[in-house]
Amino acid sequence: DIQMTQSPSTLSASVGDRVTITCRASQSIRNYLAWYQQKPGKAPKLLIYEASSLESGVPSSFSGSGSGTEFTLTISSLQPDDFATYYCQQYNSYSLTFGGGTKVEIK
Amino acid sequence: EVQLVESGGGLVQPGGSLRLSCVASGFTFSSYWIHWVRQAPGKGLVWVSRVNNDETFTSHADSVKGRFTISRDNAKNTVYLQMNSLRVEDTAVYYCVRECDRSGNYGLDAFDVWGQGTMVSVSS
Numbered sequence: 694d695i696q697m698t699q700s701p702s703t704l705s706a707s708v709g710d711r712v713t714i715t716c717r718a719s720q721s722i723r724n725y726l727a728w729y730q731q732k733p734g735k736a737p738k739l740l741i742y743e744a745s746s747l748e749s750g751v752p753s754s755f756s757g758s759g760s761g762t763e764f765t766l767t768i769s770s771l772q773p774d775d776f777a778t779y780y781c782q783q784y785n786s787y788s789l790t791f792g793g794g795t796k797v798e799i800k
Numbered sequence: 801e802v803q804l805v806e807s808g809g810g811l812v813q814p815g816g817s818l819r820l821s822c823v824a825s826g827f828t829f830s831s832y833w834i835h836w837v838r839q840a841p842g843k844g845l846v847w848v849s850r851v852n853n854d855e856t857f858t859s860h861a862d863s864v865k866g867r868f869t870i871s872r873d874n875a876k877n878t879v880y881l882q883m884n885s886l887r888v889e890d891t892a893v894y895y896c897v898r899e900c901d902r903s904g905n906y907g908l909d910a911f912d913v914w915g916q917g918t919m920v921s922v923s924s
Binding site: 725736746790792794 | 835
């Protein structure tokens, strides 16, 4: 299985900060990477697909980049509603795998 | 409104069985691949199973292979997950998810619609 490693596991930030989360794949996944946001007690929500395509309805403050084995999710200006846990997911291999998650906390 | 609604979770003893259901509405159900993803309490997301649009193809994670079976009934807009020989480590919220049709690679795509989840607890 392809291993997905996210860093950091926890991130403390303030409203208005620029935040970057990294996801690394154990082998090339081309651009078949998605990012999700999950709030406590809720289902995940798709933010980004194909590494850099913004899902409809998602604020433009979210952006994704990367290809191959290294990817980033950037929030250009953190808003109160953005405090949540973020997961990356690869879909290059039939055994789909997720990263361990990055919790974005209020500083 | 595009929606997936799961049911069937509950408390079961190790070795027992449960069948989860997922009812879809608001979209052409028979056109989409559907998956199950689970999340143990306080843990991350884990893919479990997938079924293609007409049930001619299914696949399961190694951790559940031989114990879980995914199926669907397009006449009822419903996907099922039959879970047998349940183990304590199967305890999790189980989400039914729709695979979006963006990459052009069936079975390999992001998940654009998620149900609210149903909790399965395996304990003696």
